[in-house]
Amino acid sequence: MVPARTTEIVQSGGEQLYMYTVYILKDRTGKLYKGATSDIQRRLREHRFGEVITTSKMRDPRLVYKEEYTSWGEARKREVYLKSAAGRRFLKTKLPV
Numbered sequence: 001m002v003p004a005r006t007t008e009i010v011q012s013g014g015e016q017l018y019m020y021t022v023y024i025l026k027d028r029t030g031k032l033y034k035g036a037t038s039d040i041q042r043r044l045r046e047h048r049f050g051e052v053i054t055t056s057k058m059r060d061p062r063l064v065y066k067e068e069y070t071s072w073g074e075a076r077k078r079e080v081y082l083k084s085a086a087g088r089r090f091l092k093t094k095l096p097v
Helices: 040-048 072-082 084-094
Strands: 005-009 019-028 032-037 064-070
Touching: 019 040, 019 072, 032 064, 040 064, 040 072, 064 072, 072 084
Parallel strands: none
Antiparallel strands: 005 064, 019 032, 019 064
16 A cells, blocks of 8 residues: 655655655755656656746756655645745755755
8 A cells, every 4th residue: 555645855766656746856056846746757857858937947957855645635735835934944954955
């Protein structure tokens, strides 16, 4: 059985597949992008090739954090939280410098 939520700070490769992923990208300048998707590999490809308007100007975006969920509703709630002031404070304690 897949857990309702797992959390992982991504250092390198080794991705597991879950139904919905909340993720954070960080570029060379320190800019963050927070998103949610049902297909993390496809979404990362879209970011890398400039197909996402909001990340097209980011310099070398890297996946630095992800959480996986079994329902879209839970993933979306978490994405909204991470975009809030409280979520940004939470991320300061979790993300690598």
